[in-house]
Amino acid sequence: MIRKxxxxxxPVAGKLPANAAVTVESNEKGWxxxxxxxxxxKSKEIIxxxxxxxxxxxxxxxxxxxxxxxxxxxxxxxxDTPTTDTPVPAETRQTSEKVVLRAKPGEKQAAVATxxxxxSVTVEAERGRWLRVRAGKAVGYIAxxxxxxxxxxxxxxxxxxxxxxxxxxxxxxxxxxxxTPDAAPASKWSSGRETQLYAEVTGNxxxxxDPKPTAGSVAELPNGTKVVVIDATSVxxxxxxxxxxxxxxxxxxxxxxxxxxxxxxGQKPGARKTTSSxxxxxxxxxxxxxxxxxxxxxxxxxxxxxxxxxxxxxxxxxxxxGMDFTSNGxxxxxxxxxxxxxxxxxxxxxxxxxxxxxxxxxxDARTGLGRSSPGIEYMGPTLPSGKxxxxxxxxxxxxxxxxxxxxxxxxAVRGGVHYDAFVASNVENAGMLPRERLLGATVGARADIxxxxxxxxATIHADxxxxxxxxxxxxxxxxxxxxxxxxWGGMRVRVLLTRxxxxxxxxxxxxxxxxxxxxxxxxxxxxxxxxxxSSQLVQIGLSVDM
Numbered sequence: 138m139i140r141k142x143x144x145x146x147x148p149v150a151g152k153l154p155a156n157a158a159v160t161v162e163s164n165e166k167g168w169x170x171x172x173x174x175x176x177x178x179k180s181k182e183i184i185x186x187x188x189x190x191x192x193x194x195x196x197x198x199x200x201x202x203x204x205x206x207x208x209x210x211x212x213x214x215x216x217d218t219p220t221t222d223t224p225v226p227a228e229t230r231q232t233s234e235k236v237v238l239r240a241k242p243g244e245k246q247a248a249v250a251t252x253x254x255x256x257s258v259t260v261e262a263e264r265g266r267w268l269r270v271r272a273g274k275a276v277g278y279i280a281x282x283x284x285x286x287x288x289x290x291x292x293x294x295x296x297x298x299x300x301x302x303x304x305x306x307x308x309x310x311x312x313x314x315x316x317t318p319d320a321a322p323a324s325k326w327s328s329g330r331e332t333q334l335y336a337e338v339t340g341n342x343x344x345x346x347d348p349k350p351t352a353g354s355v356a357e358l359p360n361g362t363k364v365v366v367i368d369a370t371s372v373x374x375x376x377x378x379x380x381x382x383x384x385x386x387x388x389x390x391x392x393x394x395x396x397x398x399x400x401x402x403g404q405k406p407g408a409r410k411t412t413s414s415x416x417x418x419x420x421x422x423x424x425x426x427x428x429x430x431x432x433x434x435x436x437x438x439x440x441x442x443x444x445x446x447x448x449x450x451x452x453x454x455x456x457x458x459g460m461d462f463t464s465n466g467x468x469x470x471x472x473x474x475x476x477x478x479x480x481x482x483x484x485x486x487x488x489x490x491x492x493x494x495x496x497x498x499x500x501d502a503r504t505g506l507g508r509s510s511p512g513i514e515y516m517g518p519t520l521p522s523g524k525x526x527x528x529x530x531x532x533x534x535x536x537x538x539x540x541x542x543x544x545x546x547x548x549a550v551r552g553g554v555h556y557d558a559f560v561a562s563n564v565e566n567a568g569m570l571p572r573e574r575l576l577g578a579t580v581g582a583r584a585d586i587x588x589x590x591x592x593x594x595a596t597i598h599a600d601x602x603x604x605x606x607x608x609x610x611x612x613x614x615x616x617x618x619x620x621x622x623x624x625w626g627g628m629r630v631r632v633l634l635t636r637x638x639x640x641x642x643x644x645x646x647x648x649x650x651x652x653x654x655x656x657x658x659x660x661x662x663x664x665x666x667x668x669x670x671s672s673q674l675v676q677i678g679l680s681v682d683m
Contacts, residue, residue, distance in 0.1 A: 139185035143168035145233045145282065150185035151175065164189060167266070167282045188282055190266055222262035222269055227383060229367070230270075230284040232256045238277035242267035249277035257287070259385060271385075274346050274353065334366040336376065339394035339544060340495055344386040348375035355386035360494045364388070391544060394589075446492075447683045450485035450629065450641055454676025456507050456529070461671075464615075466663035470569060479509035479529065483643075483676055495541035497549070505531040505674070515568040523567030530558040533600075537583060547585040555579045555602060555623070564610055569659055571613035575621055575649065577605020592633040599626040607651050615666045616653025623649040631680050639680040647672040 140147040143166065152175075153159070159173040168186045175183065234254045239246040242264050250272065252258070258270040258279075267278045342358040358364070358380060367385070368377035376393060379385040459476045466472070483505045491498040512526035535553020542548060558574040581600030588594075602623035609615065627645035634640055649670045657663035 139171065139173070139183050139187055141185050143186045147186070151183035153183070159187070159192065161192065190280070190282070219264045222264050224262050225260060227379065227385065228260045229287055230258055230260055231287050232258065232279070233283055233285045236279050236283045238270070238272060238275055238279055240277055242278045246278070250275040252279075258284070260284070334369075335363050336366050336378065336393040338362040338364065338388070338392060340392065340541065342388050342392035344378065344380065344384055344388050346386055348372040348377075348387040350389070352387070356380060356382070356384035358388070358392075364393075391589075394544075446489050448485075448487040448489070448680060449683065450483070450487070450678060450680045452483045452485075452641055452643060452676035452678030454481045454483060454643075454674050455479075456481040457673045458509075458529070459671040460668060462615075462666065462668045464657070464660065464663045464666035466657070466660050466666075468660055468662070470660050471663055471666075473568075475513050475515070475568075477509050477513045477527070479507040479527075481505055481507040481529075481674055481676065483674070483678070497539045497541070497547065498536070499539070499549070500534075500536050501551075501553075502534040503532070505529070507531075512562070513568065513570070515566070525566040525568055525570055526562040527570075528560045528562070530556075530560070532556040533579070535579065539583070539585070545586065545588055547587070549583045549585075551579075551581045551583055551598075551600065553579050553581075553600070555600070555605070555625075564613070569613060571610035571615075571659065573607055573609050575602075575605055575607045575623070575651075577602045577621065577623075579603060579625075581625075594631045594633075594639070596629040596631075597627075600624070602649075612658055614653075614658045615660070615663070615668070616657055617655025619651055619653050621649060621651045623647065627674075629680075637682045639682075641676075641678045641680040643674075643676050643678075645672075645674040645676075 138152055139150045141150045142148070153173055154176065157173060157175070159171040161169050161171050163170040167189050169189050169192050170185070171187050171192070172182060172184050174180060232252050232254055236252050237248045238250045238252055240249050241247075252272055256272060258272045260268050260270050261276075262269040263281070264278070266281050268281050268284065269276065269278055270284075338358045338360060340360055342362065344355040344358055344364075345352040346355055347353075362380060364378040364380050366376055366378055369390070371377070372387070374390055375387045376390050377386075378388050456479045457476070458479065460474070462471075462473050464471045483503070485503045486501065488500045489497060490500060507529035509528070510526040511524040514522075514524050516522050533553060533555050535551050537549040537551035539547045539549030554577070556574065556576050558572070559570075560572050561570050564572060579600045580603050581598060583596065583598040586595045586597070602621060605621045605623065607619045607621045625645065625647045627643060629641060629643040631639035631641055647670075649672075651668050651670070653666040655664065657666060660666075
């Protein structure tokens with residue numbers, strides 16, 4: 138079969154019988170330009186192209202040979218010239234016609250599978266004129282001339298032309314190609330790459346042969362593995378990717394952290410950084426569907442979850458306090474209800490000491506300072522009225538162990554200690570309120586919510602005082618013995634501003650109950666008393682991951 142142009146799909150210029158003599162004029166890229174005259178007196182000379190492997194340049198068996206008057210090219214490589222495969226960079230190509238995938242190089246070797254025209258294959262190695270390729274789960278050899286580059290997607294339609302404009306804008310000259318040394322080199326099979334889009338596996342990921350949960354496993358990917366994104370748009374919920382060991386397959390997008398493609402964590406270290414206006418190159422066959430590395434991943438990336446990190450929360454807020462005191466006495470200080478508000482400064486430190494797969498171990502510490510002035514307004518009735526300014530101090534420290542659930546929740550149990558103090562500015566105040574401190578052990582639970590593909594995250598916590606006691610200023614005790622019980626709960630909401638900084642807002646609530654027995658020093662005649670303290674805090678601030 139002689140074709141008018143090089144290529145398996147080019148129009149046919151004519152046909153020759155086997156062993157026909159031809160004159161070779163040139164040889165380029167696996168095709169020979171030949172001149173021949175078919176048998177017959179009235180036949181016309183045919184000029185066209187024939188695949189190199191179909192021309193015998195010698196005369197080994199008496200078959201037809203090329204015209205010695207023409208320039209004889211080097212003989213096409215035969216199947217048995219190389220004995221081993223030569224690895225090549227993995228590239229995606231497609232078949233130009235229906236071909237047979239064979240177990241070994243050679244047209245007479247056993248067939249592995251039949252591939253239709255346009256089938257996508259991954260080139261792994263070469264041996265002479267044969268290429269070892271992977272098509273799904275099948276691996277075999279096909280002739281080099283039966284593969285063509287993957288057709289690029291059609292360009293978008295041009296924007297409508299404004300015919301009403303009185304002037305035209307001259308075309309903008311495209312900027313010169315980046316020639317920096319860290320730009321990725323051009324591939325053997327395709328044009329040069331500009332970037333490689335990467336994603337990170339969270340938890341345990343599985344690279345599968347096909348984009349479906351029941352497909353066979355190609356490779357198991359541990360937590361933190363970075364993979365090259367080849368295609369993130371063709372199949373909803375699946376990403377075509379390649380790991381650092383050369384395994385290529387499909388992975389569910391839910392198993393990739395920092396997104397895919399929106400979760401792409403950036404370029405390979407040392408590669409050229411893309412700005413908000415650049416896109417990943419689609420000319421590279423191996424990355425053809427990593428079409429657009431959007432500006433969102435560069436301008437507002439999600440924070441990378443490291444095996445260990447420190448989170449610092451700083452907030453300013455408004456605190457509302459209340460005291461409800463009842464006793465078996467009847468004097469002015471034996472039963473009262475007061476409320477006050479205070480400004481507050483809150484500082485939280487969260488240290489993630491270990492974060493492996495779904496398990497995390499962490500330590501946390503929190504301190505809160507409050508100041509109220511003029512403070513509590515005391516109205517009597519048995520003592521002169523007045524105002525009681527005061528300060529508050531809260532300190533919590535503890536450790537927790539958590540478990541990641543469905544990449545959305547991290548649930549943890551916590552144990553720690555709690556200390557808080559109520560400090561009246563003057564112990565000789567109008568209401569004879571003592572200075573106090575509460576100390577005890579706490580147990581609780583915490584949930585961290587961080588949905589993928591969003592800027593929002595939240596933390597919900599709840600703790601109870603397992604064992605504690607309250608001490609008061611000597612000479613102003615409400616009883617000789619005390620027992621204390623308490624509950625604290627709250628929520629923090631974070632909105633990501635940059636990779637490591639978030640806007641923080643929070644609400645905390647606390648309720649503490651203290652019972653006294655024995656003779657009261659502050660109120661003679663009182664032998665039993667109970668006080669319920671409530672606290673509410675609203676704050677806003679910043680959260681920083683380091």
